[in-house]
């Protein structure tokens with residue numbers, strides 16, 4: 001690399017859409033608490049694979065904020081988050097023990113999808129249940145599906161990734177593709193990415209609600225009634241027009257879950 005030049009990913013990291021450190025800390029902590037509030041099983045014990053890009057607390061550049069291993073989502077605060085370097089994965093803000101899996105997904109996410117500033121990888125109950133069925137697929141049968149139905153990619157295989165986490169996370173992004181923001185993984189769980197913490201959070205909630213409706217409908221044994229693609233697209237257009245700021249408002253509606261003092 002020539003002196004003074006930067007990898008293209010770094011230029012994209014420096015795009016103005018990346019928010020200041022304190023704002024992203026609050027949003028990420030609030031999203032974790034809100035997902036816990038929904039009681040949808042997203043936080044699998046203390047496995048916390050969520051992160052967001054933020055401006056560094058000190059100096060120039062950006063960092064990746066993570067929930068440290070060992071913290072329950074209901075207890076996450078803005079200050080407990082740790083930051084890692086966007087290139088090396090080294091901890092640069094806070095102190096925490098992080099494993100290769102804690103770090104690898106996040107470095108891969110922002111390298112492979114540079115327009116993305118937040119990623120949530122979780123095992124929510126109904127979405128994961130659907131992922132455990134042969135030839136699983138989200139069916140467009142309810143209003144909850146409409147927002148997400150054209151955003152979903154599928155990885156119907158299963159890999160334990162025990163030997164090479166780096167290659168495994170790249171495989172996830174190969175499956176996700178260049179445009180979709182939701183990946184459903186066979187026998188495993190789901191991942192949502194977005195241009196904001198709010199969007200990744202909102203997609204996760206919508207996905208789980210859609211899967212809950214679908215699994216419940218399937219238990220009746222009756223034939224599922226699909227919404228046509230044309231109707232789906234028309235209705236989605238109306239929703240986007242009427243509720244353009246929905247994801248951010250959804251997240252901010254959980255302000256009451258945050259402790260009054262976050263320092």
Ligand SMILES: [Zn+2]
Pocket residue numbers: 121122123188189
């Ligand atoms: Zn997982």
